[in-house]
């Protein structure tokens with residue numbers, strides 16, 4: 001479904017992505033892990049059309065997305081839940097969801113909002129509340145719900161469990177499994193390497209702008225380097 | 235009503251009329267700032283161009299034998315439509331190519347556009363006042379000693395309609411919601427599929443159309459325009475926008491009305507030559523007490 005080939009992105013003269021190649025097959029969950037500053041968010045932003053690509057290709061179903069404006073990428077079904085949730089704080093929960101469905105019809109949006117409310121009952125209770133007043137976990141649910149409103153075919157998630165209490169982390173991963181079960185393909189960026197690998201079909205390790213390792217989750221979990229660097233084992 | 239009370243009420247009425255014009259212009263500043271954080275220094279000139287187009291259109295329509303009221307209405311619409319194209323073209327040609335560069339570059343470009351428009355109108359229309367081709371009756375409605383002229387009534391009515399319409403547009407429509415999203419988080423707005431350039435263009439179209447309406451109303455009110463009227467009006471409207479809280483739409487409305495009323499009271503009670511002093515003194519005091527303006531956010535609400 002998605003094939004990234006030799007992707008390069010630079011901030012000024014600093015080349016942050018130095019030729020990344022990865023693949024996300026349709027219907028799978030692929031995870032991209034790596035230390036802070038490795039370039040994970042930059043990768044997702046480039047996929048969403050928000051970083052200028054200086055080299056390589058981003059093939060989504062054969063079409064190169066590099067150079068397309070972000071809204072055209074959303075229109076093709078590649079939707080991102082960015083790092084830090086970024087809910088529209090001064091809008092209500094319901095308005096946030098409507099914004100997620102910006103490119104879709106009104107009637108579809110109403111139906112999909114009901115679906116999101118069934119996935120996240122807590123959002124239904126708070127539908128007229130300002131998003132800025134929600135707790136961190138609720139904001140993350142809203143951010144995911146908002147992305148679902150765009151009817152993603154490929155959902156890009158940037159550290160959805162960041163800063164959440166363990167019970168909430170488990171809940172978020174539960175939701176991600178449910179979303180995947182509905183047929184959405186996932187590219188999941190996580191620091192929570194164990195959880196991420198446990199639900200993934202395939203994993204990539206990003207190190208300083210390059211793919212350092214690629215393999216099945218079980219392989220990566222067994223890899224000494226991964227265990228040391230990301231699973232806190234010595 | 236006592237004589238003092240009547241004078242006060244009369245100054246308030248006059249102030250509301252002028253203030254609602256400031257408010258219409260201020261909305262353009264504040265919407266653009268809210269969305270791309272640019273102070274569009276050329277906005278006063280957009281207002282001036284609206285006043286010219288309106289004046290020329292009325293003259294043309296009357297010469298063609300169109301009756302007065304339809305001519306005024308059609309000229310107003312023509313001024314709004316054509317001027318909004320000037321505004322959107324300015325953004326497209328002078329600001330958009332600079333987006334993503336330093337913050338200063340578009341500001342300088344805006345100053346340049348302001349001078350360009352002044353000179354353009356000076357060269358094409360001359361330095362002399364252009365006289366509004368119709369003398370509007372000085373009559374009006376009166377309540378006791380307080381008089382509201384027909385023109386003031388028209389200004390208040392048109393401005394009120396536009397402000398209500400804008401408020402509803404921004405609150406309830408899909409594109410209005412997109413504007414609010416851009417103001418809060420432009421990156422996230424593009425991630426939900428908002429065509430960012432399109433929304434920016436739309437913002438300039440709307441802001442410029444409202445400035446043109448303001449220009450037309452003022453040309454009608456004072457009976458003339460010249461190529462420099464955009465400077466002072468633009469400055470006043472900018473002050474109004476800052477007073478209300480730049481980036482905040484109700485704030486621009488409030489700031490405009492307040493500025494108009496304060497100026498008018500100062501002119502009535504202290505003397506016309508002091509009205510600008512008083513207006514700017516109030517701005518300074520408000521900004522000391524509330525740096526973000528009257529309705530500005532106290533804290534950044536971005537997460």
Ligand SMILES: Nc1ncnc2c1ncn2[C@@H]1O[C@H](COP(=O)(O)OP(=O)(O)O)[C@@H](O)[C@H]1O
Nearest residue numbers: 011014016034035036037038039040041042043
């Ligand atoms: N807007 C930016 N401007 C300049 N450098 C940036 C910017 N965003 C990220 N970087 C740098 O790019 C590198 C990768 O960042 P990022 O993609 O956010 O990493 P990650 O998400 O893996 O933590 C870091 O060194 C970071 O400092």
Ligand SMILES: [Mg+2]
Nearest residue numbers: 040041042083
């Ligand atoms: Mg990151």
